[in-house]
Amino acid sequence: MGETFAVEARDAVKVYGTGVNAITALDHVSVTVSRGEFFTLLGPSGCGKTTLLRCIAGFETPTSGAILLSGQDITEEPPYRRPVNTVFQSYALFPHLTVARNIGFGLEMMGKPKAEIAETVARMLALVRLEEFAARLPQQLSGGQQQRVALARALAPKPQVLLLDEPLSALDLKLRKEMQGELKRLQLETGITFVFVTHDQEEALTMSDRIGVMRAGKLQQVGTPRDIYDRPANRYVADFIGETNFLTGVVEGGAVRLGSGDLVRAALGGQTGTVTLAVRPEQIRVVATNAPGAIPARITGKVYFGTDTHYHFALVDGTEVVARLQSRAQGEDDLPKGVEVGLQFEDSSVQVLGP
Amino acid sequence: MGIGTEEGRKKHQARSGWLLSLPALVLLLVGASGPLVIVAVYSFLKPGEYSGVQWIFSLEAWFKVLLEKDIFDGTISLADAHLAIFWRSAKLSLLTTAVTLVLGLPTAWFIATRPARSRALWLFLITIPFWTNLLIRTFAIMEVIRNEGILNTALLALGLIETPIQILYSGTAVLIGMTYVYLPLMVLPLFAAIDRFDFRLIEAGYDLYASRWQVLRRVILPIIRPGIVAGSILVFVPSLGAYVTPRVLGGGKNMMIGNFIELQFGQGRNWPLGASLSMVLLLIVVVALLIYVRTAPQEDRHD
Numbered sequence: 001m002g003e004t005f006a007v008e009a010r011d012a013v014k015v016y017g018t019g020v021n022a023i024t025a026l027d028h029v030s031v032t033v034s035r036g037e038f039f040t041l042l043g044p045s046g047c048g049k050t051t052l053l054r055c056i057a058g059f060e061t062p063t064s065g066a067i068l069l070s071g072q073d074i075t076e077e078p079p080y081r082r083p084v085n086t087v088f089q090s091y092a093l094f095p096h097l098t099v100a101r102n103i104g105f106g107l108e109m110m111g112k113p114k115a116e117i118a119e120t121v122a123r124m125l126a127l128v129r130l131e132e133f134a135a136r137l138p139q140q141l142s143g144g145q146q147q148r149v150a151l152a153r154a155l156a157p158k159p160q161v162l163l164l165d166e167p168l169s170a171l172d173l174k175l176r177k178e179m180q181g182e183l184k185r186l187q188l189e190t191g192i193t194f195v196f197v198t199h200d201q202e203e204a205l206t207m208s209d210r211i212g213v214m215r216a217g218k219l220q221q222v223g224t225p226r227d228i229y230d231r232p233a234n235r236y237v238a239d240f241i242g243e244t245n246f247l248t249g250v251v252e253g254g255a256v257r258l259g260s261g262d263l264v265r266a267a268l269g270g271q272t273g274t275v276t277l278a279v280r281p282e283q284i285r286v287v288a289t290n291a292p293g294a295i296p297a298r299i300t301g302k303v304y305f306g307t308d309t310h311y312h313f314a315l316v317d318g319t320e321v322v323a324r325l326q327s328r329a330q331g332e333d334d335l336p337k338g339v340e341v342g343l344q345f346e347d348s349s350v351q352v353l354g355p
Numbered sequence: 356m357g358i359g360t361e362e363g364r365k366k367h368q369a370r371s372g373w374l375l376s377l378p379a380l381v382l383l384l385v386g387a388s389g390p391l392v393i394v395a396v397y398s399f400l401k402p403g404e405y406s407g408v409q410w411i412f413s414l415e416a417w418f419k420v421l422l423e424k425d426i427f428d429g430t431i432s433l434a435d436a437h438l439a440i441f442w443r444s445a446k447l448s449l450l451t452t453a454v455t456l457v458l459g460l461p462t463a464w465f466i467a468t469r470p471a472r473s474r475a476l477w478l479f480l481i482t483i484p485f486w487t488n489l490l491i492r493t494f495a496i497m498e499v500i501r502n503e504g505i506l507n508t509a510l511l512a513l514g515l516i517e518t519p520i521q522i523l524y525s526g527t528a529v530l531i532g533m534t535y536v537y538l539p540l541m542v543l544p545l546f547a548a549i550d551r552f553d554f555r556l557i558e559a560g561y562d563l564y565a566s567r568w569q570v571l572r573r574v575i576l577p578i579i580r581p582g583i584v585a586g587s588i589l590v591f592v593p594s595l596g597a598y599v600t601p602r603v604l605g606g607g608k609n610m611m612i613g614n615f616i617e618l619q620f621g622q623g624r625n626w627p628l629g630a631s632l633s634m635v636l637l638l639i640v641v642v643a644l645l646i647y648v649r650t651a652p653q654e655d656r657h658d
Contacts, residue, residue, distance in 0.1 A: 059558055079561040092559035096577045106563035109573075157564065
């Protein structure tokens with residue numbers, strides 16, 4: 001059989017409702033998560049990522065297919081018999097219990113001896129740096145602190161897999177950045193497999209070992225952040241992750257003839273006919289109009305972002321292209337609107353997608 | 356100048372506020388505190404010959420609440436009959452509270468978990484009995500449980516029993532009646548508590564290895580406890596002084612405090628004893644409310 005995965009979904013289908021009202025939340029999803037991996041399910045709301053998470057946690061049972069944990073089929077097991085813990089989006093801390101009792105709840109329910117619970121709770125409080133808050137009630141803490149309690153509570157029973165359901169979405173930007181680092185640190189320190197659900201592509205790119213991009217109940221692409229960003233499997237993934245220019249053209253020999261008449265070299269995998277090229281804005285160079293291979297374009301607008309400037313161009317047929325140029329000292333790159341320039345695409349950066 | 360008028364306006368507002376609440380204050384004073392003072396004063400007087408009171412200070416009534424003097428040898432002993440009545444009333448009230456709690460909790464849970472639209476309908480159905488006079492409702496129960504009533508007729512027709520079950524004029528009949536009358540008072544505060552309950556906490560409990568029973572005992576019940584306490588007080592307090600239901604369904608065989616007090620003001624012609632018994636009843640209620648007040652701060656911390 002080879003490697004046993006920490007988590008595996010085998011052809012999981014989840015349908016809510018029946019007949020004409022039926023909604024397919026999971027559409028034949030198969031995915032594996034390795035031990036100790038930080039795996040992120042990424043997608044817009046309603047794409048099925050949370051449903052998949054809830055199937056792993058045991059709050060939902062797949063309509064068909066199986067969920068495996070360390071190679072064992074747990075599809076029919078109730079949540080309280082799965083060595084899996086969840087960090088809820090709303091934290092779901094018990095309001096009637098102190099921080100320490102919240103963190104110890106899982107161990108208490110497992111029937112662990114008091115001394116062991118106290119010892120683990122103290123260790124968890126130290127891990128999330130909340131030692132002085134042990135006796136507080138959850139509502140006496142700030143959002144970020146509650147978040148850390150929720151984390152400690154889920155980590156205390158040493159689950160095989162930690163599930164995180166958009167745990168950072170309720171926090172403000174600064175705190176979110178802080179918690180991203182904190183989460184990554186906790187994952188490395190504990191070595192526990194994390195399955196993280198988010199709709200924030202930046203969060204996914206910065207934290208994950210691998211990402212699964214979902215859309216309408218289907219897994220679109222699974223890969224490392226680099227894979228997903230540099231080699232998106234389809235137009236949807238390319239569009240969802242980062243900004244992308246989409247250019248339509250027709251295959252002509254080893255290159256693609258754009259609507260503007262310009263020829264662009266691309267790594268074609270045997271595609272013919274009409275294709276879509278995806279080019280990231282930061283992988284476009286602005287050159288002189290007479291440079292070799294330059295595509296003539298006119299600057300139609302620009303937006304200054306501090307570290308870089310987004311230039312908007314129009315090709316000769318009016319196709320819009322956006323390029324991101326790093327700001328240089330003293331505005332030597334400051335190109336005025338209306339100027340004719342040449343654009344060069346880095347060969348390896350041009351991705352060929354379906355039509 | 357500006358500040359002066361501002362202060363003047365505030366003073367004026369405060370004064371008109373007092374004036375506006377004056378009718379309510381007068382009503383409260385005359386309607387609630389007044390009678391209470393009369394009852395308290397009467398409990399320290401001698402009974403009148405036929406009824407009413409003689410304006411002579413006496414502790415006799417208070418003495419009689421718990422103790423009795425043998426008419427022949429003058430020895431003092433505990434008034435067993437009175438104690439039995441208190442005990443019976445307390446037992447019945449506690450039992451009523453327990454039964455309404457056991458029935459009310461699933462009912463309130465059911466209503467709180469309905470979609471918002473049908474929830475209003477269910478709540479409306481729960482409050483319908485309040486629209487009917489208590490006496491009529493009690494007689495309705497009588498019609499259900501009497502020997503020739505709906506229940507016995509149905510059981511006889513089904514062949515489950517051969518002779519009617521004697522329920523009416525028993526402790527069971529009173530308990531059934533009290534449960535029916537006070538159930539809404541239990542369901543409504545329980546509903547309010549469950550309605551505020553964050554159901555996601557149940558998932559959190561399951562996720563942290565708590566079984567169904569543990570989730571109920573360790574998560575749900577502690578959090579909705581304010582509702583349980585409020586409902587219990589709302590049922591326990593009036594059922595302790597219940598008068599109509601025990602009288603009609605108990606057939607006067609098993610006297611409750613309420614009936615006993617009524618007896619003192621009527622045939623017993625001992626108004627001071629009735630007054631002192633009323634004060635004792637009030638005392639029990641106050642103790643029950645104190646228990647409630649002691650648990651109430653927890654509710655505040657939850658919000």
